[in-house]
Amino acid sequence: MTSLDTDLSPAEPPRLVVFWRRYRRNRAALLGLAIFVLVVLMALTAGIVDPDDPLRRAGVPLTPPFTDWSTPLGTDQLGRDVLSGVFYGARISLLIGVVATLVAIAIGVVIGALAGYFGGWVDDVLMRVTEAFQTIPNFVLLLTLVAILGSKIEWITLAIGIVSWTAPARMVRAEFMSLRGREFVDAARNLGVSNTAIIFKEILPNALPPIVVYASVIMALSILLESALAFLALGDPNYASWGNMIGQGRAVLRSAPYCAVIPGIAIVLTVLSFSLLGEGLNDALNPRQKKQ
Amino acid sequence: MTDTPPILQIRDLKIALPKGADRPFALEGLDLTINPGEIVCLVGESGSGKSLCAGAIMRLLPEPHVHVAGGAIRFMGDELLAKTETEMRGIRGEDIAMIFQEPMTALNPQKTVGWQLDEVLRLHTKMNKAERKARAIEMLTRVHIPDPASAYNAYPHQISGGQRQRVMIAQALSLSPKLIIADEPTTALDVTTQLQILKLIRELQEQEGAGVLFITHDFGVVAEIADKVAVLCRGEMVEQGPAKEVLNNPQHAYTRALIGAVPALTPPPVKPVTKAPVVLKGTGLKKTFAARGGLLSGKRKAVTAVKDLTFQLHQGETLGVVGESGSGKTTVSRIVTRLLECDAGKVEMDGKDLLACSPAELRAMRKHIQMVFQDPMASLNPRKRVVDLIAQGPIVHGVDPDKARADARRLLELVELSPAAANRFPHEFSGGQRQRIGIARALALEPKVIVADEPVSALDVSVQAQVLKLLADLRDRLNLSLLFVTHDLRVAAQLCDRIIVMQKGEIVEHGLTAEIFASPQHPYTRNLLSSIPGRDWTPPSFRPDAA
């Protein structure tokens, strides 16, 4: 015999290394990662850049950028420091993005997993509920929820999560439907593994990659939704958020455009970074796609 | 053969692989000549580079990642590598035609058969619409499609796999190409269909006098069809010659190993297992699938997969369940392991009906009946380490996790894998290794019965032989009882003491393997046996250590 079947091929590098190698092939994704890291850094260093309350009066209202070095990016209508707002806004935006995404994914995973794994009437019922949620325009539902709950940041975040779970639910369901027929699931059942363990320990880890990729989409959408709420004056004014800054900066858009444009750019870049990040994750987690 | 110049001459062909591949060249120094009217088989295991050779001739390699790095491909004396893309487009389909492995995916699902046949003619001829249609129907007639006119209007999903392959052949031959490249054209087909298609290719090739490059991994097929054989091993051609020579008197060690691995059609000696106690008994099993109709339609067609099946499995015995696709053999394996709920019947083990168990009882019972799956990649959770995969069963059944993992490492040795494998993930293994892991997992629970569902059908022939040998060894050493589901009669002949032949959900014949192979009673069994490719060729036997 020329080769013995039992000889092991050389060990592969750890998964993270493989992941990173695949990820870095996508240059746009690297850019996305860079922006993302920047935003995270901004969120982390907000307290260092400005140890005071970002909502306080920091200078003469509507000081243009680069004219007074105590407020380098200028001040808004109420004399609040734009730079400090952008840094603290990164915190709020990331927080909204991450928490709303977690909420959406958690609901979506549970509903999608149950529907996809059990099928039958469970699937029917859960999918009717999903359809019902999907039929109501999500922004209208969001407005209704905010009307009910009020504009506290916690509630806004929760509401954004609640209106965003249907897509991940459908995705998880589809993944589960295809994975539940895989032989490794049969193998686990054949070993006597319980349904719960099969759902969460066998199938879910395999269903995660597309969900992780989609999470970046929800994060992006969450930030956009929050800014749209703020535009309609339904944001939480107790925190400096980019959405609030644009919402208020809009009033002075013509005379002091930087008030809206600076946080606007922050939103565009952050959402862009999430999207690019998502594409990179897709390439790295989904190596089926053609390599460069 | 004839004095006419060769149709295809390949000289010193080199195909480069992208950086980071397991070797720099997929093919290195391939020489091959095909004369008119000649069928040349290019044989090799997966990864040998045989399909890339076809891509190189057609100039359809996934460039620039994979590209021709040197050599010459002369077609009718012309250098193909020097042709422009436009010139190549004129040659493809007209002078060189290709038949692919998967008839389902190789046809555009959104276009009718007629449209796809028509496309070749439209691309390469000036025929008008009526002429093209006439020609297409003529071709469909020539490939023996029952109702050519209605097949012309059908979509690919509306005709059977065998017919789809006939359509592919019709499409390939409709412009009487000088060279036909057939890339594993029968691998996806049932054995009876396979034989028909092979005959068809032979027949048409004789009529047209074209040269055929036939790519396959199956020496049975080679024996059936080849004039000449070239054997590839990891990109290198190790042996070439007339079919009879190579098949019966292979020179190179690799060829010998490959041929030696082809299971002979000689059943094992009869064991006195029928005296042993029955460990597993199925009675009156029935399963009907309420298959959904179209995606959008609500109507459901019921498909009977298994009707009234009864069998007994004795201690230490291997019972083969043999049949073509759709015979219900796989359903049987899922019913007895209760991965599928059965409509009626009993599966008894130690006097207990598995099918009547409560979920809790069932979970306990599962320990005794384990399964080895068909697809070694799909059956191992890609996100778990090997040691956890193997230890999972015992842990679920209450064994201390540390002990279970230690046992798992021992089991790896039992299936002849290095203990270093324990901490790796499934994708780091070859197919055969994965199947060994699957076997180790099944063994971890020390079951009484192992149900093996086509455990070797996804493996290369040499690996197949090794895994089969392992299974046989383990069975004998551990006194296991094996329910072995397979479509491959050669494999059944190697391993099974008794076999059940199934057709459309029913047992048409059962008995000792040797007896059935010697004198099949049922016409279907006879048909099956007579369709085994290369049944008239007995692979010369080499001692495994001959090399």
Place this chain on the structure above:
Amino acid sequence: MTSYFRSLGLALAAAGALTTASAVAQAEEVQKGGTVVVQMKGEQRILNPGLRASTGVYYITGKIMEPLIDKSYEGYEPVLATDWSSSDDGLHITLKLREGVNWHDGKPFTCDDVAFSAMELWKKLLNYSSALQANLESVDCPDPHTAVFNYSKPMPMDLFLAAMPDLGHPVPKHLYEGTDILKNKYNTAPVGTGPFKFVEYQRGQYVMAVKNDDYWREGYPYLDRIVWRFINDKSAAAAALESGEVQESGFIGISMADIERLSKDDRFDVGTMGYENNVAHSTVEFNHRNPILADLKVRQAMYHGLDIDYAIKTIMRGYAKPGRGPIPTAGGANYTDQVPTYAYDPELAKKMLDEAGYPVKDDGYRFHLRHRPAPWGEYTQLWAEYYAQAMKEIGIDVEILTNDAPGFLKGVYRDHDFDTANGWHQFRSDPAVSTMVWLRSGQPEGTPWTNQFGWKDAEIDQMIDDAASELDPAKRAEMYHTIQAKAMEELPVIFAIEHPFISVTSKKLHNHHNTPRWNSSSWYDLWIEQ
């Protein structure tokens, strides 16, 4: 959010006090014809001033339906009523009605219309009017052009007159009698006697009216057509003004920043003229049920913590002045500035809070307040945020609870679930029918824009009641001065900023903003350069 404009209209002779240009170039020759497009920030869906007392309604229907009496800078102006008199006991008011006036459908306008409107609409269905006309017994029609209003208790003539420009719009009886008045189709397709006839109301888009050729003022109106466009978004509204699609925007329809910007643009007249009847206060309201806020010293300290001048400059762009209690400068004789004031002095504020027993605690704050801002848009929101900012500086943590309008109204006025609130509230010409409801206890539970703050002061209650029944204007004014001073001292509510409304008008328009309630008036003499 439009339309939180309440006005009753009372004499306010001080012409041109707050102002801009315009109205001067009378010498120019009048051009007839043309269309004027007006921007409206919100949509008033009921177009019947006999059913809805709101400036948003008058803004449109003022051109279509006329009141009995209107107001000019010179005084009261006869419109559908040509003369008015009161019996000596104040129980009967007699109006002479204009002859030869026809409704737009051709039917003559008579006393029957006035009697029907007064009894069926003004007394029963019109908000604010039902209180005013509570004692109206009947309206007699001795002849088709004389109407006699009979009251069970004396109705002061000046109160009646003050009310009529807003609350005295008759509807055509022949179109309303015998129908469900609330669901009558003419509520959204008004038929009046005005210079313009209603054409169509495209919901969410516009209302259109065309010239009434049969108008009783000979030779008027000048315009062919008026269109009211609903543009909610302030930036879009500013863009519409600049691109010339819209010629007038009233009631602060665009952002303050854009108002300031356009005031420097020579294509526009920007100013507060024509709103002498419509002045409002930006407030801070306390929930006196909260023991901390029940402490006068705390409220006073909070007032000291507010930099009112800064807020006027940054939020109102200077178009405002500091509030001096419940009666604004527009209150005329009833107004006084001889009241206690609270200068911006954060250090004093902190000291007072310390003294009141609220030192800064470990978390950096003295106490925490939940604040509900009225969602009336830009400057109420900014005022709320400024308030929170300012309170933080003196160690009071203010959490802003944002809700939409129903949520806000319920939270403050029905559930009393707040510590502080802010909004803006219109002074309706006479304190008796407007800002006194902020101070007088015993308001019906849940009624918006009344004293729902848990504030009760027997002395003030008594003073309010006395002033309302006092018939001598001078004495009355004196009483209001006392109330004003007392309110500034006790601070049941901080009437922080007094501001009028602002219009942005294209200079192509002429004869605009020439009456004290111009945006609600009939615009019969308005013309546009072609």
Place this chain on the structure above:
Amino acid sequence: MRFPFPPILIYALRRLLQAVPVVILIMIGTFLLLKLAPGDTVDALVGDMGGADADFIARLRAEYGLDQPVWVQLWRYMTKLATFDFGWSFVYEQPVSTVLMDRLGTTLLLMATSLSIAFTVGTALGAIAARRAYSATDNLISVLGLVFYATPSFFLSLMMMLLFSVKLGWLPVGGIKTIAGFYTGWDHVIDVAKHLIMPTAALSLIYLSFYLRLMRASVLEVADLDYVRTARAKGAGEMRLMIHHIMRNALLPVVTLLGLQFSTVLGGSVVVETIFTLPGLGQLAYQAVVQRDMNTLMGIIFLCALIVVVVNFLTDLLYARLDSRIELA
């Protein structure tokens, strides 16, 4: 396997029946949800009127049935709805059906144009990007699509308005037509089209990137399939491959998205309609929430459910048309 007429009808009917429980679920859910909101339509109305006295407020509540227990209100509403009576809008003082019909046209026009532009341009660009995968063209298209997607719609709208209406004066600021323009015939069509350019662009630019990205991935995937290789082996050129073999199969997942996105776009149009003062359902829905105009909001949701059912039905038809493997029955 062509589908003759009746099966489509039967299929349509079944889709409709399947939708019934979903719609009922939605209606009850929305009703109860709205009842959770603080304040009611009378609060909103009184707020709008600038206040009213206590008796007036109480009378309005009784008039609108808001003094009844919630379940009574729900029962009354649902029984009326069963006869397709949407009730009366107390805010607009019109039957809800009239209010809705006034807005439906604009909304459908806006959605249809922006979705079809997003779809056609998105798929076309996606296909181009995929065919030139990883080239500069691909990067440009992909990043541009993402930038539009990442820009909040109101920001984009305001910027466009500033540029095209105020600075350049090419396009009207908002509205659906030139009021008092009295255009008829083609002039009217052109007028409406001019008014719709910016809102349509704003909406479609956001959703374009969804189609673009999906199409790009889909084309890349399909281009790898066996039958495309077969077609190549037949001698088909790139154009032919794209048009006859790749496009149709690659479009399938994109078409599915089209059906799913309809209600999302309606939500997204709230902001765009507000800025461009388009009298559509999105803005109406927002106003209805803020005004607690139960009947109108319920009517919108119902209409929305109907539209979604119809759109899904149409996408199914389109899907079946594109995918020969699917039969409608």
